[in-house]
Amino acid sequence: MKSTPPENTREKWLTYPATHPYETLFARTPQTRNVWVVFHGIGFLSRYFLRYFTHLDPKENYVIAPQAPSLYYLDAEYRNVGASWLTREHTREHMANLLNYLDVLSLGESLDTAPNLILMGYSQGVSVLCRWVALKKVRCSRLVLYAGKVPRELTPADFSHLGRETRVEAFAGRSDPFLENNRTGEYDRLETLFPGNLVLTEYEGGHELLRDYIRA
Template identity: 25%
Template sequence: MKHSIRFEYESHYFLSHEATFEEKEIWLVMHGYGQLAEFFVRKFKSFFSPEVLFIAPEGTNYNYLEGFQGRVGANWMTKHERETAIANNHRLLDKLVGTYLEKYPVKPKIHVLGFSQGAATATRWASQWDRKIDSLVLWAGGFALDLDLEQARGKFADTELILALGDRDEMITSEHIQKQEELISCLRKDVLRYTYPGGHDLDPELLEKIINQNY
């Protein structure tokens, strides 16, 4: 018979700088499948500022990217024990962001950017978190298809929702786009859409536009 047990677990994350707790903005940036937070946060280096803290959590599941040796990547979940992984992600992100926020005398604005697999993970977590999120950026990914729509409608009522897709992204199919449009329609919420010339990666020019418009 199957049983489960909870135990203390250590997870890793990376910062743009050591927090002063005087920052006006926090960006929680969530990597995609097979990436590591250490390298993902570097993609935002040109936006590092004393007034903005970037926090890059790392998925707690790891695998070799090719075969049984070499480069290792992290992921937020697989189909195996999926619900357990989702619950673990929520506890991790609740604890991480909450630990920082409680030290701010003046609460900063909170922005969340999820890339690829990190996008669906971000929407699941953000829709159940107990604090306001000012903007949610879904890049080369989208809303989790199993999102609790009623809960999400209420949670995202005052959140700016942004969707960014490359016009040559081999990972984004027409079926994916159709399902996302159907879900967005059910959300009954305006979503700001951007398309950029490129594939499955962050576009520096569009990234600058999105981050700067939220300062």
């Protein structure tokens, strides 16, 4: 049975200052060649997501992991905490909040001067990353979409600012249950969204992140 709110309710919105964390791995120095901004999947916290990047050369790589805002307990014992970026409830408004957060992060980390900017999303993080790149016209050297889907509302025009110099890498598990019903359709859509830029890799496995495919 579908639940409905009581009669005579009114939804109201307000704006307020907020404080929100993010995590970094290694240090940005004059020797840094690659600056990564990586978006975790649902159920992660950014500090644990960074475990997948510890094999990178610390002298040449600096990794920034934004943190999804909605925290929740992952188990009935209320011990392990995970996070979620967005749901279908007020997606546009909550994405606007995330854009404000990412604007401040970008400014504070001087992403506009990054020598080689690599943007990566995993699972749910792909949708947030793609909206950020599309709505804020973010440019990068590489756009890595790992085991996630580009939001349906985005079109090739939303990514036309990337140009031919941006390498778009998409990774998908051959047994990923989230692709089993429309794998060919998702691949075709990626080709349409990123014509001439896309490198698609299928790996043996399901909906999982494999460190072997995280390369500078």
